[in-house]
Amino acid sequence: MMQEFYAAAIKHTEAPLCDELRELGFKSVRLNRGGIPFRGTWRDGWRACIQSRIAQRIYVLMSRFPVSSNDQLYDGVRAIDWSPYLTPNKTLSVNAVTVGSTLDHSGFVALKTKDAIVDQLRETQGGRPSVDRDNADVRVFVYLANNKAVVYLDLSGESLHRRGYRQEAGDAPLRETLAAAILRLSGWDRTTPLIDPMCGSGTIAIEAALWAANIAPGLARERFGFERWACFSEDDATELRALRGEMRALATKEVPRIVGADNDPRVLDMARANARAAGVHLAFREQSALDVQRDDGRRTLVSNPPYGVRLETDPDFPQGLACTISKLHDWRVALLAGTNVYEKSINLRAKEALQLVNGSIECRLLVYDVP
Ligand SMILES: C[S@@+](CC[C@H](N)C(=O)[O-])C[C@H]1O[C@@H](n2cnc3c(N)ncnc32)[C@H](O)[C@@H]1O
Numbered sequence: 001m002m003q004e005f006y007a008a009a010i011k012h013t014e015a016p017l018c019d020e021l022r023e024l025g026f027k028s029v030r031l032n033r034g035g036i037p038f039r040g041t042w043r044d045g046w047r048a049c050i051q052s053r054i055a056q057r058i059y060v061l062m063s064r065f066p067v068s069s070n071d072q073l074y075d076g077v078r079a080i081d082w083s084p085y086l087t088p089n090k091t092l093s094v095n096a097v098t099v100g101s102t103l104d105h106s107g108f109v110a111l112k113t114k115d116a117i118v119d120q121l122r123e124t125q126g127g128r129p130s131v132d133r134d135n136a137d138v139r140v141f142v143y144l145a146n147n148k149a150v151v152y153l154d155l156s157g158e159s160l161h162r163r164g165y166r167q168e169a170g171d172a173p174l175r176e177t178l179a180a181a182i183l184r185l186s187g188w189d190r191t192t193p194l195i196d197p198m199c200g201s202g203t204i205a206i207e208a209a210l211w212a213a214n215i216a217p218g219l220a221r222e223r224f225g226f227e228r229w230a231c232f233s234e235d236d237a238t239e240l241r242a243l244r245g246e247m248r249a250l251a252t253k254e255v256p257r258i259v260g261a262d263n264d265p266r267v268l269d270m271a272r273a274n275a276r277a278a279g280v281h282l283a284f285r286e287q288s289a290l291d292v293q294r295d296d297g298r299r300t301l302v303s304n305p306p307y308g309v310r311l312e313t314d315p316d317f318p319q320g321l322a323c324t325i326s327k328l329h330d331w332r333v334a335l336l337a338g339t340n341v342y343e344k345s346i347n348l349r350a351k352e353a354l355q356l357v358n359g360s361i362e363c364r365l366l367v368y369d370v371p
Helices: 014-023 042-051 070-078 106-125 176-185 203-212 234-249 265-278 317-326 341-345
Strands: 003-008 035-040 057-066 091-099 138-145 148-154 194-196 258-262 283-286 300-303 332-337 352-358 361-369
Touching: 003 042, 014 035, 014 176, 035 042, 042 057, 042 234, 057 070, 070 106, 070 148, 091 106, 106 138, 176 203, 176 332, 176 352, 176 361, 194 203, 203 258, 203 265, 203 300, 258 265, 265 283, 317 341, 332 341, 341 361
Parallel strands: 091 138, 194 258, 194 300, 258 283, 300 332
Antiparallel strands: 003 035, 003 057, 057 148, 138 148, 332 361, 352 361
């Protein structure tokens, strides 16, 4: 049976996520603000969890109904059959977002939803699941906009940026999903050699290597949320193992040279450990970004240069980096900049200047073709 899914995106990464899902062959993929709806079988939902590099979460739609009172919300949630997912000995968490609606307190919407689910279970199964905010078996999300509720069940469990390979991170690591979005937005073709000369814990370089090798990011994850649902049977587990096997077989060994560099040996050790855990082969080197040279051929440079306090300690750095970049003839350069100092220093016309958000920092992804 076909389900309606919704792949949640980090703000401003909807377009690359939409491209990715289409490329992965999902059906009825639609560009939409906040996330990308698509349709498919349950197996497609599992596959999205395993294969999407950019989605933060994959949800399945449970119900849509109008809500302008507490009772309507309660009744609408209670009308959903929760028994395939929850039993009294499972744990539950509910999150909610409300916009432009009579019920304008998201905490209250979450609480009311939880009450309706728990009351149904108590009545039909004689016991209630307990709430676990951090590590619930079943995660429910309610989006209430303009007095219309959409109730989703989260297939992902932990957020999908937690690939399972990052053991250690530097001071300001990028989320893996954002790094994957940046790589796609940079226009990298996955065959040109790539360098991140300020690689920190290595997120961009590792995500590049996984993408180039066609290694599905979810293969390193031990478990997804849907595996903890009551209805997830032995047969499902067998089918999921087969699906993982199919995904593993798609990997290729033909990967271009990918280099991560940083001037801080401490973060390079972390990056090496993370790359090992991710099962990718990268070259790491201790080097200042100011010393990157054109060498012998074309490269794509994708990086997230320092900002804030780190930058204040060396105010000449953006100018120096701009000078280095100006000598990288024929290179594609993409910088995720949390400050406009790089844009001001680089004396080239950006091919793209795309808005993105890194954590809570508004950024721009500046893409240049160096002449
Ligand atoms: C914002 S962090 C990058 C974080 C990285 N994307 C990650 O996911 O961990 C910036 C990095 O630039 C490095 N850095 C600062 N100045 C540098 C320089 N002159 N040359 C090379 N790396 C430098 C810092 O050590 C830091 O790891």
